[in-house]
Amino acid sequence: DAKTTQPPSMDCAEGRAANLPCNHSTISGNEYVYWYRQIHSQGPQYIIHGLKNNETNEMASLIITEDRKSSTLILPHATLRDTAVYYCIVRPSNTGNQFYFGTGTSLTVIP
Amino acid sequence: GAVVSQHPSRVICKSGTSVKIECRSLDFQATTMFWYRQFPKQSLMLMATSNEGSKATYEQGVEKDKFLINHASLTLSTLTVTSAHPEDSSFYICSAPSRNTIYFGEGSWLTVV
Numbered sequence: 001d002a003k004t005t006q007p008p009s010m011d012c013a014e015g016r017a018a019n020l021p022c023n024h025s026t027i028s029g030n031e032y033v034y035w036y037r038q039i040h041s042q043g044p045q046y047i048i049h050g051l052k053n054n055e056t057n058e059m060a061s062l063i064i065t066e067d068r069k070s071s072t073l074i075l076p077h078a079t080l081r082d083t084a085v086y087y088c089i090v091r092p093s094n095t096g097n098q099f100y101f102g103t104g105t106s107l108t109v110i111p
Numbered sequence: 112g113a114v115v116s117q118h119p120s121r122v123i124c125k126s127g128t129s130v131k132i133e134c135r136s137l138d139f140q141a142t143t144m145f146w147y148r149q150f151p152k153q154s155l156m157l158m159a160t161s162n163e164g165s166k167a168t169y170e171q172g173v174e175k176d177k178f179l180i181n182h183a184s185l186t187l188s189t190l191t192v193t194s195a196h197p198e199d200s201s202f203y204i205c206s207a208p209s210r211n212t213i214y215f216g217e218g219s220w221l222t223v224v
Contacts, residue, residue: 034212043117043204043215044155087154098145099206099213101155 003027004088009106012082018075020105022088025069030092033064034099035073037084044087047073078109113139113209117216124223129193132219134161134205140185141207146178149202149218161188161205195223 005023012018024033032051036044048055048062050071055062061074075082087104091097114137124130134144142163147155159180160168167180179191188207192199200223206215 032211036215038155041202041218041220043115043206043218046212046214049212098157098160100157101147103154 003090003100004102006086006088006102006105008103009108011108011110012075012078014080014109014111015077018078018082018107018109020073020075020086020088020107021070022073023070024088024090027068027090028092031090032092033062033068033071034089034091035060035062036087036089037082038087038104039081039084047086078107080109080111083107083109113137113207113214115205115207115214115216117203117205117219119219120217121220122222124195124221126196126223127194129191130195130221131189131191132203132205132221134188134190134207134216136186136207136209139207139209141188141209142185144182144188144205144207145213146180146188146190147204147206149204155204158190163188192221195221197223199223 032049034049035047038044048060050062064071085104085106089099116135118133144161146158148158149155157170158173161180161182163182169175182188202218204218206213
């Protein structure tokens with residue numbers, strides 16, 4: 001019950017912005033959008049999350065559409081180390097709730 | 112962010128034996144922790160929710176007698192794979208919530224031979 005849809009794979013040139021889309025058309029009002037990434041053979045790494053406003057941190061920016069049915073994770077200047085599987089997850093704000101992972105987007109940054 | 116640590120990172124065990132994987136929250140307390148399993152080239156699959164002071168909650172299709180979970184304290188949860196078989200070989204990952212998000216451990220590779 002992942003509730004999100006992401007493209008299975010994307011390529012991005014090194015130094016360019018990587019824009020990773022996510023569709024969450026059934027998102028509820030109390031659900032946040034979270035982004036994680038998983039580099040091969042490691043545990044998922046938290047990137048960013050938001051409710052309805054756009055968010056930015058040192059790793060990425062998160063753009064959420066006004067109707068909240070989709071979002072885009074932006075890595076402003078992709079590097080080879082950003083090659084990973086990126087997961088978009090929706091989850092209620094209650095911290096007792098777990099994450100259900102979808103299939104994610106495998107991003108390959110090309111030199 | 113908060114730190115979650117797993118041990119061991121890699122373990123090989125013989126078929127029929129049991130193996131324990133530990134998950135610790137290093138700088139915060141976690142009344143709840145989550146255990147996932149990941150097969151090669153697949154996504155993470157939630158196995159169970161570990162609850163401090165009470166029984167774990169297992170996802171549908173996960174055998175609770177095979178995957179024993181004990182949440183002994185506010186910083187430690189353990190997953191014991193009992194009577195392991197080669198098909199239990201997988202990447203096991205734990206996570207814990209802290210301040211409105213969830214942090215993941217580094218994962219533990221289990222190989223059953």
